Amino acid sequence: MQEHQTIKQMQMKKKSIIRYVMLLLLVLAAALAFYMYKEFNRKPKNLSAATADFTLQEQQLLNEFAADEKTATAKYSGKVIAVTGTVKAVETDDTGNSTVILGNSSSMSSIRCSADSLETQAVAALKPNSSITIKGICTGYNTDELGLGADIILNRCVLVKQ
Amino acid sequence: MKTILIVICATLLATITNAQDKYFTKSGKIYFDATSPKSPENVNAITKTAVCVLDTKTGNLQFSLLMKSFEFERALMQEHFNENYVESNKFPKAEFKGTITNNSNVNYAKDGVYNVKVSGNLTMHGETKTVETSGTVTVKNGKLIAVAEFAVTLADYKITVPQLVADKVAKTATIKVDCTLDVLK
Structure with missing residues (x-):
């Protein structure tokens, strides 16, 4: 039992x-x-909240890509970069996509920052020759093979408030 | 002295006329769609930073884009695209080099919509293949709008789709080109 x-x-x-x-x-x-x-x-990262992997000056970034495209591409592409530089121009196309072009107006090379659609208004208000800090995802480098100047491309850019 | 001056003037003039034959953009739009017919979700992306150059005199046409600039709706899809499919760290760019074969049909000086035939070589994922397609060039207020659509077979470019997602990702992708070109000054 x-x-x-x-x-x-x-x-x-x-x-x-x-x-x-x-x-x-x-x-x-x-x-x-x-x-x-x-x-x-x-969803893809919200860039206004993301912390930058690299924070640097426009000239420094341009120099690194010009000196060694491969190394710089491996280092920066896909990364969030906050870059401070001078506005060369702002382009807006007929569908409302804006691109901020950073660089020295005497040089053909520049950093092309394709703006996030939410930033269109803020970007449109930018004045040429003003100094700004902008944050975006680096997608790579277009070499000067077409005779249009070499460009570093940043995507989905947002302006960093100072 | 005079001859030097004439030569300088001639070269200057030549470069100026040359320059006006060329049109370009650095913010061209290229879409791709590889959604399989039965897929519940869309497999598509857009880049807004494609570079395009067209020489209106010869009809030479070039595109160049960065693979990482393709934007997807889902982050995971974008990561898979870059890491597993097109291996964009190894092959960061896609390029097209070709010509408008019926370039003489387009009157670049007169506003209008012109049908064009384009053929050339598309390089992506380290593979180069011939592509032929038709599209339109719209001449409007001194700008050119180039529009075309064509299909690429992923296997041609050694892009393999795992069996697991074969019902979502199509074997051929539709590429749409929509670029507004400005004259190169």
């Missing part, structure tokens, strides 16, 4: 352990599903 009781107790214990394990697995599965859902729907 006594023996019978302990076996029963043990069986019950086993059952509750299995129950706990099941529950734990369920929670884990739910967490995984939630993570996958979040990851799947993740």
Whole structure:
């Protein structure tokens, strides 16, 4: 009789352990599903909130790319860069996409900052020759093979308030 | 002295006339869409920083774009595109070098919409293939609007689509070009 009781107790214990394990697995599965859902729907980084991987002056960036395109591309492309420089011009196309061009007006080379669509108004108000800091994702370097000057491209740029 | 002056003037004049034949943009738009017909989500992206140069005299046409400048709606898709599909760290650029084969049909001095045929070589992911397509050049207020659409087979460029996402990513991608070119001064 006594023996019978302990076996029963043990069986019950086993059952509750299995129950706990099941529950734990369920929670884990739910967490995984939630993570996958979040990851799947993740939007590209909001640049106004992102911290810059590199903060530098326009000339420094231009020099690095001009000196060694490969190394500079490997170092900077895909990274968030905050660059301070002089506005050469602001271009806006017929669909409202604005590009801020940073650089020395005597040089053909420049940093072309394609502005985030939310920044269009702020960017349109920029005056040539003013000094600004702008933050964007570097997508690479266009060499001067077409005779139009070499350019560093920054994408989805936002102005950094000073 | 006179001859030198004449030579200088002639070269200057030549470069000026030359320059007016060329049109360019550094903010051209190129879309691609590789959504498979049965896919529940769109696999598409746009770049707004393509470089395009057109020589109206010869019909020579060049495009160049940075693969990392393609913007996707989903960050994960963009990362996969760059890391696994086009390997943009290894092959950062895509380039097209070609000509408008019926260039004489376009009157660049007169506003209007002209049908053009383009053929040339498209280089991406380290592979070069011939591309032929038709499109339009619109001459309007001294600007040129170049529009074209064509399909590329991903396998031609050694871009492999894993079996897992084969029902989402099509085997051919549609490329749309929409560039507004200004005269090169």
